[in-house]
Amino acid sequence: MANPLRLPMVPRALRNLVSKPATRRYPYEIRPRFEGARGTIEFDVDTCNYCMLCMRRCPAAAITVSREDRIWAIEHLTCIGCNVCVEVCAKKSLTMSKESKPVHTHAEVGPHGERPGHEEWHKEETQAAEPAVQAAPAVGGASPV
Template structure:
């Protein structure tokens, strides 16, 4: 009978027993985000003109824009972080944060049935926004 200690995988198994782990112990040890890392899309409701370009170009169909109602929304769990929407937005309303949002679960569905990872902004009515701007300028 062959000696089990002479099997080819034994030296490697012994080496692995005493060496440092090859991977990080996530989530206990999280690698710091580096400059330029792609984390989460951020939206600026103040500058968006609801042109819908980001929605048309998003390859993952993660963005929904309803121009008439001035609604901009994103499904963070669908977004693949390609950065296309940031590059096409002429108003610089979108940016890529290097930090990722915490992982959501189905147990966290919002009280009004919002999907996990769904975020939605409602822009002010243009007439109301213009009136507020004029009032601020007059004071």
């Protein structure tokens, strides 16, 4: 049996009295994410040619692409951030931002009928560059998730 007077935690405890805390005051002090961290998928509607490769390769089936209707949509709550769509995109329309977007975790239909985490872009064929329409009504009618 070891000597009962040995108290190996004491030096550490004394140092803790004078050292800075190891934690951050989280909501007020946020550590920036590292370069190359995988956060949220970002989409550039102008360069996309609707090849549907990202939709076919997505392991989580989070991406829906419709070539006829010129619609590109992603469910951020289904996306697993594996980076595969970014790797396969030939037109470099997809990028992975290092910041994670705050997502709605409650299943609630918003005032415009949007679904939580659903993001959709629509490109008119006559217009070359349409600004991104975010959180538009879902294709098949808005429904609570």
